[in-house]
Amino acid sequence: MKKLVALVVVMSFMLVAGFAGTAEAYDVGLAISTLDNPFFVDLADGAEEAAEELGVNLTVVDAGDDAATQMSSVEDLVIQGMDLIAINPVDGDAIVPAIEEADMMGIPIITVDRGAATDVAVHIASDNVEGGRMAAEYMAEMLNNQGRVIELEGIPGTSAARERGEGFNEVMDEIEGIEIIARQPADFNRAQGMSVMEDLLEAHENIDAVFAHNDEMALGAIEAIDAAGLSDEIMVVGFDAVADALTAIEEGTLAATIAQQPKEMGRLAVEMAVQLLDGEEVDEFVPVPLELITQ
Amino acid sequence: MENAESKMNFKYILQFLGKFKAGIGLLALVIVMSFLSDRFLSLPNMLNIFRQVSIMGIMAVGMTMVILSQGIDLSVGSLLALSGAVTAGFMAGDGNMVLAILAGLAVGTGLGLFNGLMISKANLPDFIVTLAMMSIARGLVLVYTGGRPISGFDPAFRIIGGGRVGMVPIPVIIFAVILVIGYLVLNKTTFGRYIYAVGGNKQAARLAGINTDSIKIKVYAISGFLAAVSGIILTSRLNSAQPTAGVAYELDVIAMVVLGGTSLTGGKGSVGGTLIGALIIGVLNNSLNLLGVASFYQEVAKGLVILVAVLLDSLQHRD
């Protein structure tokens, strides 16, 4: 028994050491979906850096991609009396009850990267529309504003598919020399991207370029194009800058991809939190700029 | 003779202390925490802790029976997810809520029963059967949901996980009721006595005329049923059924039971202990969150507490 008490005491000291608080600073909680994924680790790092600069007490909790754990840890943050909680939801529906509880205690919520199925003070996410535009502009430039283009769409109805397509088509519609000859959903999936592309290669000739709503589909399309021996004729642009895509860019099989900036996202979350708590006006949606990656 | 008697007395004192070891540990944890965080002892936080442990706590009552009968059930996390998903699937759109809940309970109980049959009638090891079921049920969840969460229920369904009676959250009330029933079953019924007998010495129980197969089957069915209850509460609380719900819950649930002093070798333990074990895990999770300890260290801390508890247990039993 003594030993257990001793352990608890020792552990408690460890905790106290990490519990350095300042008196008047804002207390902000950040509930991350999972720290097993480098994307979200960067997001947390960005938030921590900003918190240090702005003198905010930031508490980061990790849900390990479990919606129930995230709910519990958000509840704990509420009890702890946070001034504001930023949430990167595991699941947009499952987080709603926790957000409602925070609401009842008058704690504003910011969602980061993924949205929630309820109203929040601010939503911070990559500007997918802008990303679509960037892809279109790059592609148009490389094609000299002339060419036949195919668009591989993501899962119909998802915000990423909708917004990326919207930005892409907005730009392409303005360019007379470019024709979108086909739009097909391939569900964000690599295998699906390959088989859809195979069909499209049968159906159409003289294809100049393919834009896929994510890298997985783009990589699938590249397989199909390669198999048809058309690698030199068709350029492919993806989205997300996943590791395989970056390799493909290095090898020259993928022309470009659009990278999100998780660090920037985390930084913005803390900056917006401070602005909100200072009583400033903040837009309901804060887009995070994207980055075009080419060889 | 006198010496022997005083030695006996000493042994009883040790036994007495050993019985409440988990409680003393919990008390120490609570005292230390209340000094470290002024919000810890607040009523809202206490209710918060109870609500957070209720879902795993309910499963831990079933797990207590399983472990008392010298078994182990690794499938509870997956059964929770499957039962939740089935309930959600039946309800989505405008399915009947009661029917949906019954369907979820039936799935959990049925697969629990299947575990029991495999273990007793086919004489396969508990560990392997429930490990397989863990994988099967998880796979079925993914098949059933297509890997996506199911949501969009009758608003009334949210009451189960999110409602309160007075200040007390409904999941806490359900947990309390199940704890009391679990206690009564284990202490007042022949079935409960047989669970202890089978777990304490299966062969002796058999020779004493007990149908040990039937006890095992029932125990696993109960464990599956309670996993389903937890799954439905969780689905209600999250207002959606998550295909990844309950991953690795079985380990926390087993930890609760073991922290509560129930012996993994069977035949010894109680649901009262399991309540304490559940609260230790709950308080630990809550307080580490309140103190803002990074999540990775939380895992380390939880592991250490379990290790120390089991170590103390084994030291006490060494003569």
Place this chain on the structure above:
Amino acid sequence: MANKLLEMKNISKSFPGVQALSEVDFNIDKGEVHALVGENGAGKSTLMKVLTGIHPDYEKGQIFYKGEEVRFKSPAEAQAAGLAIIHQELELIPELTVAENVFLGREPGRGWINKRKLKANTKKIFEEMGIEININKKIKNLTIGKQQMVEIAKAISQDAEIIAMDEPTSSLSQQEVKILFDLIQDLKNDGIGIIYISHHLEEIFEICDRVTVLRDGNKIKEQLVSETDRDEIVRQMVGRDVEDRFPEFDAKIGEPIFEVKNLSVPDLITDVSFQVKKGEIFGLAGLMGAGRSEIARAIYGLYKNRAGDIYLEGKKLDINSPGDAIDNGIYYLTENRKDEGLIPELSVGANMSLSILEQLTFVRGVISKRKEKSLVKDFISKLDVRTPGPWQLIKNLSGGNQQKVILGRVLSTDPKVIIMDEPTRGIDVGAKHEIYQLMEELAADGVTIIFISSELPEILNLTSRVGVIYNGRLQGIIDGSDVTQESIMNLATGGS
């Protein structure tokens, strides 16, 4: 004297409460087969364990091996000196091959195993033994007889000069026995001394030179086999003065009530039939492993593949589980109290009420503490269980009191037939006496008892008739004045 390989002098060894060996002499010459016989518990295995270093803490006596005094501290030490023992339960690794087993722990090669040499060496040994065997086969795929040969090969490979064999023929076929005996003859010719422990007396007359009889830890006689006969050895084995420690009673034996017809369980018991009368104590005797407990367990519904019929009061019973047996008024008190009787973490009371719990309820399934308490209190006083209270965990009681609690469990079901398997094993003299008394009271009340015991005096004094089991068969039933230790031992060792 130059021939003396081993000389054990005045060996005494005691365990708490038991004098296992008192001043026993035993010796063996080069090229001699020396038999060691005696009843179960006579001290044979203890003597072997003293010799081979398993019990290095014997209180008295000296061991001279090849003329030098030794005291082996461990089996490994004895083995290194050239003493090999082949236990009844073979100690081979089933998943390894013959060659790997023979040289287990002494593989040729440094660090890695030189397989070629390993196989060559093994082959050579078997060639010398004149045994044909595939040395690449895994042990689990060999017959017991062949496995025994591997054990012997292992002993030879260690340059053993003395090989002790404990019941080597117990699982061998006739043919395999012949091969073994030929091999023993060869070993003998090579000057190896063999200690031969067996219950099968006829074997001793076939291959042994000398025989030493032990009884109750004492050496009764050492003699040349050629100068004695089977009857004399049996007499020496059992011929103790039986103390008058059994209560007198008049049996009021009634009509036949319980009958077993053609009871068989493959590989365990064959075609056993007997009748027992109401209020009779019927003994089942035989050597260890003969199949006595197996008969009891078959009656109790513990074997799925049992054949044959069981009748109680003229009615044929359908018993498929212990529960069925208990419901029909038959209860089996196990010989293995610790593994099959006690539920150590439960209280005295809960252990006692276990078989009758369904009747101690107020509604179905809910225990009435009041009824349970009154039953338990009743039996605690009736059986004089010494416990601080019914709440005490049974594991904290002495062996005798534990046994009384289990007897309470048996009696609570009000059985018509009780099969008691070694009910007095491991308990003190006082409690033994109480159990004898209880048995007679039960019999007087018309309960039928089938009494299995390895202690012949118990059987002789408590039973009216004795069935003797040999090799899974009922070798014969002895009645009335014909029941003597000699007649039982004769049947138990395969006589007729």
